[in-house]
Amino acid sequence: MDHASPLGGPTGPNALEVLRTSSMSRVVQGEIEKIILSGVYGPGEKLNEKALADRLGVSRGPVREAFQALNARGLVEMIPNRGVFVQQITRHDAVAIYDVRAGLFGTACRLLAERITADQMANLKVLLAQMDAVGARRDLEAYFPLNLAFHTAIVGGVGNRYLADAYSALVSRLQLFRARGLVHGGGFESSNIEHRAIVAALDARAPLGAFEAGYAHVQSGKHRVMSSGDGPEAQI
Amino acid sequence: MDHASPLGGPTGPNALEVLRTSSMSRVVQGEIEKIILSGVYGPGEKLNEKALADRLGVSRGPVREAFQALNARGLVEMIPNRGVFVQQITRHDAVAIYDVRAGLFGTACRLLAERITADQMANLKVLLAQMDAVGARRDLEAYFPLNLAFHTAIVGGVGNRYLADAYSALVSRLQLFRARGLVHGGGFESSNIEHRAIVAALDARAPLGAFEAGYAHVQSGKHRVMSSGDGPEAQI
DNA sequence: ACGATAAATATTGTCAACGATCTACAATTT
DNA sequence: AAATTGTAGATCGTTGACAATATTTATCGT
Structure with missing residues (x-):
């Protein structure tokens, strides 16, 4: 199933403006947030760094930075040396x-x-x-x-x-x-x-x-x- | 002036426990947050990645990740290709x-x-x-x-x-x-x-x-x- | 056949390096 | 002299590589 379109596709209005104002990691953050909120991953499911990076066409760095922001916003949970998981809301x-x-x-x-x-x-x-x-x-x-x-x-x-x-x-x-x-x-x-x-x-x-x-x-x-x-x- | 002690010094209670539960970037985040809230940097002042990394004894990666979390918490402002600045509260x-x-x-x-x-x-x-x-x-x-x-x-x-x-x-x-x-x-x-x-x-x-x-x-x-x-x- | 142990694989955490962008300063022009 | 342009240095964004840790698979013993 297609979780996200690889960046470069019809992601934003005009990629030029987006890439000039926003950094890659900010775009990545938005994409991951959309993926999470769309519900395809399910609560508690693990988010693999490399898999997400490959799907979005970037390296792991921007993905890890996006994770930090999403964690601070309470959308994911980070466990050291274990990985990042979609936040479970009981x-x-x-x-x-x-x-x-x-x-x-x-x-x-x-x-x-x-x-x-x-x-x-x-x-x-x-x-x-x-x-x-x-x-x-x-x-x-x-x-x-x-x-x-x-x-x-x-x-x-x-x-x-x-x-x-x-x-x-x-x-x-x-x-x-x-x-x-x-x-x-x-x-x-x-x-x-x-x-x-x-x-x-x-x-x-x-x-x-x-x-x-x-x-x-x-x-x-x-x-x-x-x-x-x-x-x-x-x-x- | 000493903004922060290089990690490994008397930063936390016992570095062992901290490093086992928390990742480096989380420790770095806490240190940077302490630095910011201590007020030594002044509102609007720029936070240099390499300088902070050197002072904390880590590379730029963890510092950048910490910046993302601090930005999400509203303590710093990130301007693409320009840098990170202490948030100004008018x-x-x-x-x-x-x-x-x-x-x-x-x-x-x-x-x-x-x-x-x-x-x-x-x-x-x-x-x-x-x-x-x-x-x-x-x-x-x-x-x-x-x-x-x-x-x-x-x-x-x-x-x-x-x-x-x-x-x-x-x-x-x-x-x-x-x-x-x-x-x-x-x-x-x-x-x-x-x-x-x-x-x-x-x-x-x-x-x-x-x-x-x-x-x-x-x-x-x-x-x-x-x-x-x-x-x-x-x-x- | 089942559980424990050990090797193999995968994933995470960190780092150093490369290209791109910005900033500061000097030289040139008006 | 003021403004503009060009260049050198610094800083940022991203990547790929390596070590440490976790997970899976295979092997062994009971």
Whole structure:
């Protein structure tokens, strides 16, 4: 099975720009991350240095450097003299990650409530309406990107790089916890109700209410995911 | 000036154990991190690969791998074909980091309020009393470790690895923002009052109140630091 | 046939070297 | 004199090679 296209193929938009701004190891890191998050390797599976290097058309050096970065981001586990393995996220871990994510998302809502612009507010309401419409049709394929855009608009809208980075690091780790599981809908209604509560609090410029709404929303998402079997799937 | 002792010297407890469990690049990473956080290199200063490698008695490979990890942790900035530089934390950045830290610390307090044990509660009260006593004497040297222990007891007491890691990553970054500045006291009283509010909320097992108390405490700390000149110093 | 031991293979950790890129300085031109 | 161009040195990015460690396979003994 093709895990990755050997570099030089249609990897990026234009290889010229990529290779000038980014170093090889950064490209390699992105490729390996895509491979890991795509789920083809499975949690706990070993990542062979030489095999990856050959597949990506580079030597082991850049691969090892990429491993260090991925390890710091919590996507792989490194055991000295043994090798690098895809990080295993247990059910217990996922709960812990969701708790932190809830706190960060709530914080994002709180901070955004203190500084949200009219344009941002309007954008969120548009997304909300679209999600309502799509949710009524139970169209999961269309709902997913809208939901992602909604969350991104909130977390990114704060304009706090450190908040956004920490949040996306948690989301990445959480992606490791859907061991090849299918995406499974359900909970459109409650999710949309929570979204409305968040927007309402933001519209009222109520930091405390916004925090609570955001925190509760992620916690609800945690319960939705956790209550649906061992190898979980949805993230609404 | 001696930036670091060449490995093999009295760096760690016993080099044998360290070298068996940890790889060289991990040791190197720790050494470089200590060097950076010690502040001898100054924000924005360049870290020369060969110079660091020579000083640590290794080749450039492990140093480059350590750089990747430190970059992912936000302690250095890597510019392709230019080099690695100590991350610069501007005043604006520090404010952003404090905001995230406030949210995380508040979340820690909230989660801890839901599960704190009697032993943990007692420990916090002991620390609180000690800080009161030391604060009354205005003994900053003694206050600092107690304050650190108090915060660590809360964040670590939750038992959430991801929360603790994210929090300490922010604290590390924040350390970059005391550009060789002296530690400057002041605010003992307000800080202690806030500590008491946190403990009271935890004792009452009140998640919401605990969050607010923790969040407000870090925000107050932010204002204490930010209001004291450009190159800030204290972190109480 | 099963388990323990030993050789063989594979993989990791580290290093030194090579080409590519950048930086600093001097010579030249306007 | 200021700006620009050209060159020399330093530094970075990558690679291939070697030693150390782990894993697999083969062999031996009970």
